[in-house]
Amino acid sequence: MSHSDTLAPRSTRRWLALVALALAQFLVILDASIVNIALPVVGQQLALDTTALAWVITAYVLPFGGLLLLGGRLADRYGHRRTFLLGTAGFLAASVLAGLAVNGGMLLAARALQGASAALLAPAALALLTLLFRESGERSRALGIWGGVAGIGSVAGVLLGGVLTAALGWQFVFFVNVPIGIVVIAMTLTLITRDPAGAPQAPLDLPGAVTITGALVALVGALSTLEQPRGAGPLTIVLGALAIGLGIAFVIIEQRTTHPLLPLRIFRNRQLLSGNLVVLLVGGAIVALFFALSVYLQDVLGYDPLMAGLSQLPLAGILVVAAGGAPALIARFGIVPTVIASSVTFAGGLVWLSVAPADATFVADLLGPTLLIGAGIGGALVSATQLAVDGVEGGESGLAGGLVNTSQQIGGALGLALLASLAAVRTDAVAAAGAPTEVAVTAGFSWLLLGAAIFSLAAAVIALIVHRRVPPTV
DSSP states (O other), rough: OOOOHHHHSOOOSSHHHHHHHHHHHHHHHHHHHHHHHHHHHHHHTTOOHHHHEEEHHHHHHHHHHHHHHHHHHHHHHOOHHHHHHHHHHHHHHHHHHHTTTOOOOHHHHHHEEEEEEEHHHHHHHHHHHHHHHOOOHHHHHHHHHHHHHHHHHHHHHEEEEEHHHHHTTTTTHHHHHHHHHHHHHHHHHHHHHOOOOOOOOOOHHHHHHHHHHHHHHHHHHHHHHHHHOOOOOHHHHHHHHHHHHHHHHHHHHHHSSSSOOOOGGGOOHHHHHHHHHHHHHHHHHHHHHHHHHHHHHIIIIIOHHHHHHHHHHHHHHHHHHHHHHHHHHHHOOOOOHHHHHHHHHHHHHHHHHOOOOOOOIIIIIIIHHHHHHHHHHHHHHHHHHHHTTTTTOGHHHHHHHHHHHHHHHHHHHHHHHHHHHHHHHHHHHHHHHHHHHHHHHHHHHHHHHHHHHHHHHHHHHHHHHHHSSSSSOO
16 A cells, blocks of 8 residues: 555545445446346347357356456556546446447447456445545445445346336346446546555566466356356366366466465455455355246246346345444444354345245245345345455555455356256256156255355354454454
8 A cells, every 4th residue: 555545535525435336336236137137038139049148148247257356456556546437437338339239249249348347347446445434333334335235236137127128128228327327437536536646566467367367267157157058068177177277377476476466465364365255155145046036936936027026125125224234233243243143144044945835925935034135145245345355455455356356256156056056956856756847946946045055154154263263353
């Protein structure tokens, strides 16, 4: 952290500036899910088959997950505000291009540009938050607001996707980003000061950047292939091997270079390490849950897309309340106990939901467990994110932001690949025994939720182990 960065306040209206940062994160989360419901209409109008439609999702996820670490480092090097504005502007332009797409190629290119822009935007936004709010209690409250807005984004995607596609057309799934993006840029320019002029920068670690980006893209790609109807095949094996090889090369490069992209010593910070592991595991459980809920509500219970979205509003509401209340719990009990309690609450809700039958009613079978799930997610993500960014110097805050977002993306891809495969095995076995389709799908849904609960309990165990070795931070 440079001397100027330590002394100069980045904004005289920090809480208003936080709104801009949270809105930008809302866009990033929203765009991971809002497209899903529009896909059938996109396929019809642009003449895309199922494989091509899967790439509409993958084209966003691959550059986003692959470039996050580099994006975080670029923010540390060239300025957090500058990188944030560049990422937001790129995201805006890509959203316009996606909405104007006249064929599959144009749409996929726009989605890739969205993902790459999000990889600049997300870590820079989290870094700016940590620089705006340096005191632990304030940072905790800021992360509570941040987490609440991000939580709204994950559920709003399902709801808005259905409404916009039905009322205005699939193009508005992308055009909705434009007014929000313009507000974010205007607020950032007026509320957050320019990046301070620091000391001369060390050269960028290009070999490290290339190998880690390649490794992450290959890993996310390998996990994405597992979600396809054909499942694992030669491509999965090749991509997995490539990810491992490039990952090993990256570690060797980072140990030998004088200015590493990712200084491996950062993992000696046990709170950062455990925070990232918790985010990875909880992120995996969350993505698998929302995937399973979408299938269960529509294919088993017969909800239309709009009803499926509306049924998740109680979950979203309690998530926002829990994210906002997490700072008070952290102040009272400490970060790590809050992580543990939230992860166990999330797991409890998942186990409860796993017993929902094929003829479930919303009030009797779904409302209670989804409220518990929302409370667990809100508390776990806010407290784990604070755990991962506390104690990191300002000069590495972009890197810490990139790591947290990478953990969430890799966790999501890993959770969906493993747990969706588990659900498919269970569904096929029950169907083969002669059960009706709805019963077979519900059985698979149950196994997926129990697997997600194991992910969340593992997160609590990791936090507990660290808690015993490191004094709790408040």
